[in-house]
Amino acid sequence: MATGWAGDDAVQEQIDATVEDAIKRARSKLHHGPGLERCEECDAPIPEARRKAVPGVRLCVSCQEVQDRAESESSGYNRRGSKDSQLR
Template sequence: MATGWAGDGAVQDQIDATVDDAVRRARSRLAQGPGRMHCEECDAPIPEARRHAVPGVRLCVSCQAQADAAEGAGAGYNRRGSKDSQLR
């Protein structure tokens, strides 16, 4: 495949860099350190098994589920648009 001035592996290098950035960004959002004994939102006790499984846990399961739902609400939006909209 002809790529013009780009090197042979330039496209794959760009894909790899994009994936590495996404992984780094996701890891930076993970909580670290000791977990809380009680939920920050509702003050419910957080079970020891959850604190052990999720380092740095701050929310109980139900509050975490609500936070995840709120965060993912806009994830389905296609910013590039459909092919039909680009042809008009």
């Protein structure tokens, strides 16, 4: 069936590209190397267990929660919309 200028699998290609971009963005946010002993925001000590569990950790749990909350509020993803609304 002819679909105009778009190929038969254009929608799937767009979905795949969106997923790949999200994976690249998430990986770029991961820290590498040794973690800090003190939080870079509030200077509170970061427990050794957290430093072992999260390589490259830079924030204490409290500051990390604040940052995660701020990022999730402005993530820009339409998680409740239909599949078609996410493809625009």
